[in-house]
Amino acid sequence: MRVVIVGNGPAAVSAIEAFRSVDTESDIIVLSDEPYPAYAPNCMENVIRGDISEEALFYKGGYGFYEKYRVDFRGGKQVVSIDNKRKVVILKGGEEISYDKCLLAAGASAFIPPIPGKELGGVTTAKNLDDAKRIREWVLSGKVRKAVIIGAGPIGVEDAETLRHMGVEVSVVEVFDRVLPRMLDRYMAEKYMKVLEEEAGIKFYLNHQVVAIHGEDGWVEAVEIQQAGSDRRKFIPADMVILSTGVRPRTYLVENTDIKLHIDEVRGRVVGGILVNQYQQTSDPDVFAAGDICSGLDAWGNHRWIALFPPAVQGGMVAGFNMAGLKVKNPGLVDYNAVKTRLVTAGSGGTFEDAESSLSFEYGNYLVKVFLKEGKVCGYQFVGLPVKKPINPRNKFLKGEIQIKGMGLEASGVLFHHFIRLRYREVTPAVIEAIRKGFLRALGLPAFEVPLFIRE
Structure with missing residues (x-):
């Protein structure tokens, strides 16, 4: 065969x-x-x-x-x-x-919207390995001091924090009213974005649409944006534009x-x-x-x-x-995600748009929100706020202090397996107590999990 x-x-x-x-x-x-x-x-x-x-x-x-x-x-x-x-x-x-x-x-x-000027030099997507190598080369060459990222989904915000880490001034333009619109509701998104604004210095333009990308001599110089419901337009200087507008x-x-x-x-x-x-x-x-x-x-x-x-x-x-x-x-595809930003992290699983109610818990630097429909869990979200801790001196990539986020993709996976794929999806008092105390790994005990694959 x-x-x-x-x-x-x-x-x-x-x-x-x-x-x-x-x-x-x-x-x-x-x-x-x-x-x-x-x-x-x-x-x-x-x-x-x-x-x-x-x-x-x-x-x-x-x-x-x-x-x-x-x-x-x-x-x-x-x-x-x-x-x-x-x-x-x-x-x-x-x-x-x-x-x-x-x-x-x-x-x-990568989806490339029909924006005038998208063909200029310095405009790129960030979807694959060639894209990433191209962006790194431009930044290291000293050619890029100001960057505009169009789209505040997971790739957009990860790239925004990365470029700030490399010394680039970054602005992010998002057509929706919040960052990570498919992962977080407005309240959780505001908690997440606030850290990136105040501690990383990233500028966000929410509820804004890109009108055009402008440049001379074949290279980008500015991005023209317009706020929803307004005729006023603004020009953001840019040496590089990353199109992070979905796939x-x-x-x-x-x-x-x-x-x-x-x-x-x-x-x-x-x-x-x-x-x-x-x-x-x-x-x-x-x-x-x-x-x-x-x-x-x-x-x-x-x-x-x-x-x-x-x-x-x-x-x-x-x-x-x-x-x-x-x-x-396949008994049901897993659906969980987490954003790999250093200062603050966020994750989600399931759906929340049609939820009937929600429960929110805070423990230390964790904020977890669980969404319910018909008495069952239909989704969850979390934001892990930063805590400063000394780094592992054996890690050759890190220097000084690092912001520990607390929860990432692994924790999101644990939450998913507990809330979405368990035989028992009710939110019991024991589950609430586990969330409050941060015992997320305990929720992923094998006794509670549904097998990933079913042999017939």
């Missing part, structure tokens, strides 16, 4: 590991438009700062990973479409590669096929990625999808597009097992 995997991110490598644990003989071909071995996509701000080792960045062991799992890795090969009737993937230039089973794990691409799943790969997309039946429009079932199969049983390219089933059995690292890993493993012949069901 020949398995062709389109993409080389977390979903792809997890699928390879799962597949090879069952099938050691079949051929695996990995096609990636990037030349690099698998790298940690959530560490691009570390690349910009220059504080991540090669071992940590290429977290699967570099090119040795493909040798270990007997994978034919073909970097720099851009897949433009798939023909599932003829069972081939089609590369740029016309080359076709046949498959018996195919995994679409090409992720999502879009690479659904163009199945554009001319009968493979189904995630469509809102009421509105009649696409609202996510390629639609997959509990086995990560698309509407074509020989074509699987995992990661940011697809919409999978969440913990409540609803199809959702979740462009995050944990569900990519989980979905990839489920796809890998099933392509190898096992019958493995």
